[in-house]
Amino acid sequence: MKIQLLPSTFDSDGRARSPEQRLSCYLVDDRVAIDAGSLGLAATDAQRETVRDIIISHTHIDHVASLPIFIDDLFATLDEPVRVHATEEIIELLERDIFNWRVYPRFADLSNDRTRVMEYVPFRVGEPFRVAHLSVTAVPVNHVVPTVGLVISNGRTTLAYGADTAETDLFWQLVNSAPRLDALIIECSFPNSMHELAQISKHLTPATVGTELKKLKHKSPDIFAVHLKPAYRDVLISELAALNRPRLQVMEPGREYEY
Numbered sequence: 001m002k003i004q005l006l007p008s009t010f011d012s013d014g015r016a017r018s019p020e021q022r023l024s025c026y027l028v029d030d031r032v033a034i035d036a037g038s039l040g041l042a043a044t045d046a047q048r049e050t051v052r053d054i055i056i057s058h059t060h061i062d063h064v065a066s067l068p069i070f071i072d073d074l075f076a077t078l079d080e081p082v083r084v085h086a087t088e089e090i091i092e093l094l095e096r097d098i099f100n101w102r103v104y105p106r107f108a109d110l111s112n113d114r115t116r117v118m119e120y121v122p123f124r125v126g127e128p129f130r131v132a133h134l135s136v137t138a139v140p141v142n143h144v145v146p147t148v149g150l151v152i153s154n155g156r157t158t159l160a161y162g163a164d165t166a167e168t169d170l171f172w173q174l175v176n177s178a179p180r181l182d183a184l185i186i187e188c189s190f191p192n193s194m195h196e197l198a199q200i201s202k203h204l205t206p207a208t209v210g211t212e213l214k215k216l217k218h219k220s221p222d223i224f225a226v227h228l229k230p231a232y233r234d235v236l237i238s239e240l241a242a243l244n245r246p247r248l249q250v251m252e253p254g255r256e257y258e259y
């Protein structure tokens, strides 16, 4: 399994220009996108040809910002729809707040001369579903809008994605019930000094990442901290290092991680 956090800033070759992350989009095997914050901006030409399935964890703008642009760019050339996998609740929010003709066209109603350009594929939390070559299970996490965390497997490798969340138990129950875990993506938005804002906005700090990771039963997956607010990046990196977890690292935008 190949996992890549798409960069938020990049040069003309698509390489990350800075390690800062402003938008969220994780590509699995260049085929499936988890969230689409930077997808329409940072995907390479090759990735634009192969990504046809997108799982949306929640509708915050850093996770969906360039989803409409991604579909718009492909409009004339698609031979199959771009499939957007989400809960019914999240699909309703996408239709109400983004693909509503005011913010952008309702692509789910539009076709080019070969195919519909966008199709919603609803899933239910707690029930496994297929996305391309992957098996996925979603559970609600603890954020200010409806949000799901995911466990994703290709049959050999398992990846867990916590999305945006404060302290949660359901997600760790799902992760711990997986037979194995190779990589875990966990958010860490605010430094410890901003604990109150993290609680109000339902995000994690290095301290709460530390207590959440105590719920993890799998022995030694790679753990990737993501969603570090750029303004606090340096202090976040040193507070994460102070947790002393050898396999915990900040995920590098643009880098391809292979499992």
Ligand SMILES: [Zn+2]
Residues within 6 Å of the ligand: 058, 060, 143, 164
């Ligand atoms: Zn969010």
Ligand SMILES: [Zn+2]
Residues within 6 Å of the ligand: 024, 060, 062, 063, 164, 227
């Ligand atoms: Zn976010």
